[in-house]
Amino acid sequence: AQTVTQSQPEMSVQEAETVTLSCTYDTSESDYYLFWYKQPPSRQMILVIRQEAYKQQNATENRFSVNFQKAAKSFSLKISDSQLGDAAMYFCAYRSALASGGGADGLTFGKGTHLIIQP
Amino acid sequence: EADIYQTPRYLVIGTGKKITLECSQTMGHDKMYWYQQDPGMELHLIHYSYGVNSTEKGDLSSESTVSRIRTEHFPLTLESARPSHTSQYLCASSDWTMSSYEQYFGPGTRLTVT
Numbered sequence: 001a002q003t004v005t006q007s008q009p010e011m012s013v014q015e016a017e018t019v020t021l022s023c024t025y026d027t028s029e030s031d032y033y034l035f036w037y038k039q040p041p042s043r044q045m046i047l048v049i050r051q052e053a054y055k056q057q058n059a060t061e062n063r064f065s066v067n068f069q070k071a072a073k074s075f076s077l078k079i080s081d082s083q084l085g086d087a088a089m090y091f092c093a094y095r096s097a098l099a100s101g102g103g104a105d106g107l108t109f110g111k112g113t114h115l116i117i118q119p
Numbered sequence: 120e121a122d123i124y125q126t127p128r129y130l131v132i133g134t135g136k137k138i139t140l141e142c143s144q145t146m147g148h149d150k151m152y153w154y155q156q157d158p159g160m161e162l163h164l165i166h167y168s169y170g171v172n173s174t175e176k177g178d179l180s181s182e183s184t185v186s187r188i189r190t191e192h193f194p195l196t197l198e199s200a201r202p203s204h205t206s207q208y209l210c211a212s213s214d215w216t217m218s219s220y221e222q223y224f225g226p227g228t229r230l231t232v233t
Contacts, residue, residue, distance in 0.1 A: 089160055
């Protein structure tokens, strides 16, 4: 079974600064997807960024980018120019590329990192 | 507007009651999921469905049951609620296209069993 570990329960950053959230995972599979989801205080989970394991290039979405190290099984999220609206719980998630049953199709989440933005 | 809806958003109910949490999506997705989010925020997959008449149990054992009679509707039922069922329940959906493995989440139902 896959596991996802987020070692930072809470992070704090000044507005406009850059912050990096850590995520490591354990899997025996070679093909999979990794995600960062954001859950603001209103509770609706939204996708921040997605990385396909077969792609060497790190994904980027505006101020959000990842550092994907497949051999090290590491998938960190960098938020540049932090804004007050970035304050939320951030979850790292893993999804197997296998589209079969047995729970392989759901997401495996880390425990989350609470990101605080200080004005 | 295509979206995923959950009702109720908040529910406080006494022990022993039967409850149904509703989840509907207007995106035409075949795959739907239920996650349980404990007070420590950790999320666990409890049920999923690949389409109409398909239901499977997830990684976390749950006393709840689900049904999938219509593509857009995936309700979760607890026959007899207990305080241990107090949690946040998140519904999600995704489609089959290889280019999109994103799951779209509803706003959640916060259940408190007294």
